[in-house]
Amino acid sequence: xxxxxxxxxxxxxxxxxxxxxxxxxxxxxxxxxxxxxxxxxxxxxxxxxxxxxxxxxxxxxxxxxxxxxxx
Numbered sequence: 001x002x003x004x005x006x007x008x009x010x011x012x013x014x015x016x017x018x019x020x021x022x023x024x025x026x027x028x029x030x031x032x033x034x035x036x037x038x039x040x041x042x043x044x045x046x047x048x049x050x051x052x053x054x055x056x057x058x059x060x061x062x063x064x065x066x067x068x069x070x071x
Contacts, residue, residue, distance in 0.1 A: 011059050015052045023048040 023044060027033055032040035 007063065008056070008060050011063070012052070012056045015056045015059070019052045019055070020048050023051070 024030065024033060027040075027044060029040060032038055033044050035041055
């Protein structure tokens with residue numbers, strides 16, 4: 001497997017495991033989160049998904065290998 005893809009998937013998995021429960025804990029009305037296609041669940045899924053993707057991209061970018069210029 002491509003090392004970059006593997007690193008991206010590991011970061012994405014960690015981000016999903018952290019963010020979806022975290023957003024669930026801070027949700028005021030927890031009963032409506034699993035009422036699919038409601039305004040509350042759509043809002044929850046959109047916010048958590050966006051945060052996961054955004055954080056994954058930022059962490060993937062900052063975790064890249066840096067080339068050292070040896071002179």
